[in-house]
Amino acid sequence: MQLIDLSSPVDATFWEPDPVTHVTMSPREGALHMAASMREHFGVDFDVDALPDGEFLNNDTFTLTVHTGTHVDAPAHYGTRASYRDDGPRTIDRLPLDWFHRPAFVLDLRKAGTGAVGAERLAAELDRIGYTPAPMDIALLNTGADRHLGTPAYFSEFAGLDGSAVHYLLDLGVRVIGTDAFSLDAPFPHILRTYRDTGDPSVLWPAHFAGRDREYCQIERLANLDTLPRPYGFTVSCFPVKLARAGAGWARAVALLED
Structure with a gap:
């Protein structure tokens, strides 16, 4: 088939009457964000450098x-x-x-x-x-x-x-x-x-x-x-x-x- x-x-690079925004969170930023969330929601401290390459997961936020x-x-x-x-x-x-x-x-x-x-x-x-x-x-x-x-x-x-x-x-x-x-x-x-x-x-x-x-x-x-x-x-x-x-x-x- x-x-x-x-x-x-x-x-987000296209011309649009209602512009699109695209914000990328890198894997390193994802690690820092995860650690901050663990601390805020669960009271757990986590050393992000324990992760392979010091990275967690990336993320993308679109507004459209x-x-x-x-x-x-x-x-x-x-x-x-x-x-x-x-x-x-x-x-x-x-x-x-x-x-x-x-x-x-x-x-x-x-x-x-x-x-x-x-x-x-x-x-x-x-x-x-x-x-x-x-x-x-x-x-x-x-x-x-x-x-x-x-x-x-x-x-x-x-x-x-x-x-x-x-x-x-x-x-x-x-x-x-x-x-x-x-x-x-x-x-x-x-x-x-x-x-x-x-x-x-x-x-x-x-x-x-x-x-x-x-x-x-x-x-x-x-x-x-x-x-x-x-x-x-x-x-x-x-x-x-x-x-x-x-x-x-x-x-x-x-x-x-x-x-």
């Missing part, structure tokens, strides 16, 4: 949002209203695991430019590749945005979906939609310009707000979709980290292809 990594890294790197958005991310559930939208820890290990297909939107793609474009692409999605398939959108990863252009130059496109995929039975872009919606500047020019509130983040009426998840900030050797006939595994009561969770997305 061939495994293809579809995840982008969390990297749950929407940094490849992550799965839960319905709770889209707002407090969920017309489909009396108890409100589910957080990331409450979603069914079987949503996140499913057959998948990828649609090529690299020539769509910057802006919002409609249902007609997705239907034409499915017709081009000759595939009819099955219920619960994972849909992947290859916009080519990951070529800008780590730069400001990553957040402003990509194709997103409009409301019709999201509902089109959900009507096919899709419950997880993934993109290699920063957002499943069009870039923020494009949305705000369109709203300023039209005054139409339906252009304001329609892909996300569709989740207030229909339960589904997004995977944002995928990578390497252009390395998939075929547009369907593979499985994607993208289990989100079980963060209690959170609106999203980081994921290591992987495509599994039988030889």
Whole structure:
């Protein structure tokens, strides 16, 4: 079986609207920290030089949002209203695991430019590749945005979906939609310009707000979709980290292809 990594890294050297901090504790610092903890919590003095090389274990502390790197958005991310559930939208820890290990297909939107793609474009692409999605398939959108990863252009130059496109995929039975872009919606500047020019509130983040009426998840900030050797006939595994009561969770997305 061939495994293809579809995840982008969390990297504190990348440009991010919400910067990531990464603090490393060296193995020597880990030894000193362990000794101080032993003294504080158990009243035991420990000579760190008794350890091999005078070192214990290293550690890393990251400070970041749950929407940094490849992550799965839960319905709770889209707002407090969920017309489909009396108890409100589910957080990331409450979603069914079987949503996140499913057959998948990828649609090529690299020539769509910057802006919002409609249902007609997705239907034409499915017709081009000759595939009819099955219920619960994972849909992947290859916009080519990951070529800008780590730069400001990553957040402003990509194709997103409009409301019709999201509902089109959900009507096919899709419950997880993934993109290699920063957002499943069009870039923020494009949305705000369109709203300023039209005054139409339906252009304001329609892909996300569709989740207030229909339960589904997004995977944002995928990578390497252009390395998939075929547009369907593979499985994607993208289990989100079980963060209690959170609106999203980081994921290591992987495509599994039988030889």
